[in-house]
Amino acid sequence: MRAPRKSPVLEITDLHLEIEADRQRTQILRGVDLSIDAGEVHGLVGESGAGKTMVGKVVLGIQPTQAKLTRGTVRFDGQDITNISERARRELMGKGLALIPQDPTTALNPAYRIGKQVTDVLRLHLGMNKAAARVRAFELLSDVHIRSPKRVLQQYPHELSGGMRQRVLIAIAFSCQPKLIIADEPTTALDVTVQRQVLRLIKDLQANRGTALLFITHDFGVVAKICDRLTVLNAGRVLEQGTVRSTFEQPKHAYTSALLKATPRYDRPGDELAPVPAKLTAELEEEAAAYDREAGHA
Numbered sequence: 001m002r003a004p005r006k007s008p009v010l011e012i013t014d015l016h017l018e019i020e021a022d023r024q025r026t027q028i029l030r031g032v033d034l035s036i037d038a039g040e041v042h043g044l045v046g047e048s049g050a051g052k053t054m055v056g057k058v059v060l061g062i063q064p065t066q067a068k069l070t071r072g073t074v075r076f077d078g079q080d081i082t083n084i085s086e087r088a089r090r091e092l093m094g095k096g097l098a099l100i101p102q103d104p105t106t107a108l109n110p111a112y113r114i115g116k117q118v119t120d121v122l123r124l125h126l127g128m129n130k131a132a133a134r135v136r137a138f139e140l141l142s143d144v145h146i147r148s149p150k151r152v153l154q155q156y157p158h159e160l161s162g163g164m165r166q167r168v169l170i171a172i173a174f175s176c177q178p179k180l181i182i183a184d185e186p187t188t189a190l191d192v193t194v195q196r197q198v199l200r201l202i203k204d205l206q207a208n209r210g211t212a213l214l215f216i217t218h219d220f221g222v223v224a225k226i227c228d229r230l231t232v233l234n235a236g237r238v239l240e241q242g243t244v245r246s247t248f249e250q251p252k253h254a255y256t257s258a259l260l261k262a263t264p265r266y267d268r269p270g271d272e273l274a275p276v277p278a279k280l281t282a283e284l285e286e287e288a289a290a291y292d293r294e295a296g297h298a
């Protein structure tokens with residue numbers, strides 16, 4: 001018998017987003033539904049341009065200013081956060097919701113030492129005093145397996161490798177014990193060996209703390225390693241959702257099968273890869289255009 005589902009920590013319903021540039025409106029998200037349970041690792045998968053990053057941005061409230069939410073809602077921990085105030089949003093950031101970004105280079109401020117950047121978050125969101133924040137920052141860097149936290153706290157971002165910078169950002173993301181972390185391709189910018197370590201680290205921290213994770217990636221190998229369920233996105237539409245196991249064993253959509261065949265997998269390194277067939281890509285583009293016509297967008 002299946003266990004009853006816990007109440008979702010994130011519930012995205014019928015999300016539509018368009019971007020207006022040069023008086024032209026482009027549909028980016030076309031009715032995205034996605035729900036993540038407490039403690040669940042949910043993979044958001046799709047090719048470049050599918051809208052994965054935009055979904056994450058809307059949840060965090062950091063979508064570009066030209067972007068307009070034309071329909072749909074985002075609920076976090078039971079609360080509708082679709083259009084909350086800047087102030088309510090700041091309250092939520094760090095404590096409730098956090099981000100592990102794709103590019104660890106630009107996410108840290110080059111002008112400040114790591115110690116300041118970690119302690120600032122603790123002081124702002126948790127109200128810690130300087131001394132307590134310093135102690136905690138040391139512990140946090142140890143938790144992400146940085147061997148000499150004391151030295152790293154004194155360093156500037158440019159003095160650290162990409163992998164070390166990403167560890168610092170992971171420490172910051174977990175620092176206020178958020179309920180949900182959005183990780184947007186967090187290992188894409190790293191070397192292969194470092195990728196594995198960082199992935200393992202995120203998974204271990206997530207599992208130990210019971211943090212839910214929206215893991216954005218184009219890589220099914222990564223999904224196989226760390227996710228419980230997944231959503232396949234194409235042209236801003238959800239094509240398939242399910243458990244990782246059922247989807248890998250029996251994908252429901254031809255596009256999912258094609259993507260699986262197109263992605264190298266850690267668990268099956270010898271597999272031959274085949275690109276997504278152009279005919280299928282064209283069909284999906286036509287479906288998206290038909291959706292827009294029906295919705296009166298085009």
Ligand SMILES: Nc1ncnc2c1ncn2[C@@H]1O[C@H](COP(=O)(O)OP(=O)(O)O)[C@@H](O)[C@H]1O
Nearest residue numbers: 019028046047048049050051052053054055064
């Ligand atoms: N600031 C922006 N202005 C205009 N178009 C954008 C902007 N950001 C993203 N897009 C478009 O939105 C679509 C989805 O982008 P994105 O969410 O970054 O895709 P993914 O993360 O899946 O690669 C793409 O077609 C992209 O060109």
Ligand SMILES: [Mg+2]
Nearest residue numbers: 052053054184
């Ligand atoms: Mg992206």
